[in-house]
Amino acid sequence: MNKKARRNLFFGIAVVFLSGTFLVAMTLHARAQTTALEAGTVAWETAQAVSQSGPALVIPPPKQEPCLSCHITGENKNLWTPLGRWVVFGTFGLFFVFGIYRSASVWTQRKQWVPLTTRAVDWVDERYDIKEPMTKILNKPVPKFALRWWYCLGGITAFLFVVQGITGIMLAFYYKPTAAEAYTSIQFIENEVRFGSAIRMIHAWSANGMIVLCIAHMLRVFIMGAYKAPRELNWLSGAFLLLLTLVFGFTGYLLPWDQRAYWATTVGTDIAGSVPAVGNLVLVMLRVGWDVSEATLGRFYGLHIIITPLLTVTFMLAHFMMIRKLGIKKPL
């Protein structure tokens, strides 16, 4: 068996395994939802029967699956219907797009045939001159000593930051940063939102992974002495990025607004408050008052979703550009 075939086999096994796991999870999820729905329906019917015989009682209808396709009559509204439709129409759509691409690629003049994509790139290049700088960026040689797993740690941290950004935006669609609704909105995400619990799990564990990998990357740089001149500012920006990651963790921990979150924040801000001279000022600025309250929740939410991400992106760009400029340090 040659190398390519083996790789394809591994890839196939991985795909089969993952989709199997996914299917099992989906089935269990769907079954749990169906059971809950059936239980609700039965209770409602019994209640209705009771209300018909007794005094008039207005009972709200049971909670139903949001109907995604009620304009098509007689349709079975299960979990897979929208997905199946996406697959079917998506496949046709891909054929259609491919056909358009091929027809638009046909060159009608007596010139060499050029694919549409190349023509598009040339069109942009004529105007904005992107090819030369892009070639410079893409052709930058990477030293072979850097092809080791411990040189990946920083990159994986950056990738997890992207994962955090995407899942964080997904959670922010449903989360409400008020003392009255924060807890129930998290419950809503976990129980009602499709894939909500999966997204929350990914967000929680990527956060831990980001902190671990950030520290691991820092220790790698420390051991190898890659912070020495002329790379002092690389280290400085990296240290700020670690602090920002910790701020992310600290502010995000309060948002579920349960007992653990509340008291962890109380303890954490207490420690910040015991700094001499500026302690009380820091404490009041963090808590917006002397106690952890709804105002604290709002402040932490703002820090978590606006200020810290902006700062992190800025420092990350600076970090990457400095690495690009100076290259990777050769180990001793």
Add this chain to the structure above:
Amino acid sequence: MSTVNPEQEKDSVPFYPDHIRTEFYVVIGIMVLVVIFGVLGMLFPVGLQAPADPLNTPLHVKPEWYFLALYQILKFIPPQILGIDGPMFAVVTILLAVLAVIFWPFLDKKEDSRKAVRVRFILTVIGVIIAIAMTIWGEVG
């Protein structure tokens, strides 16, 4: 096309497509982990404790795990050190340590050597072991 001189070419790979491909495999691996965590999340959700109640302090109040080591150190500081308030002393020490870490390249300016690398490696291992022990102690105790 390539602006690399032959000497560099021997001990380096081009960023595109060779290095990008390696990075792509790493990203795929992490994505698989992420999807596994997602499936686990659907089976065993992260969950919530009781809603926040400012009037009801739980028995064991703990910060996040990455602050546990520091918290554990703070817990074992005596109330008075050399006539100064103990916790304040500890917090100032930790702040100075953080500042030292941030500005470390400006403190350690010596030419690097293999011996220095070894010393730093051993120091790191000892530090990591202490931090992990403190974290576990904080989690269990």
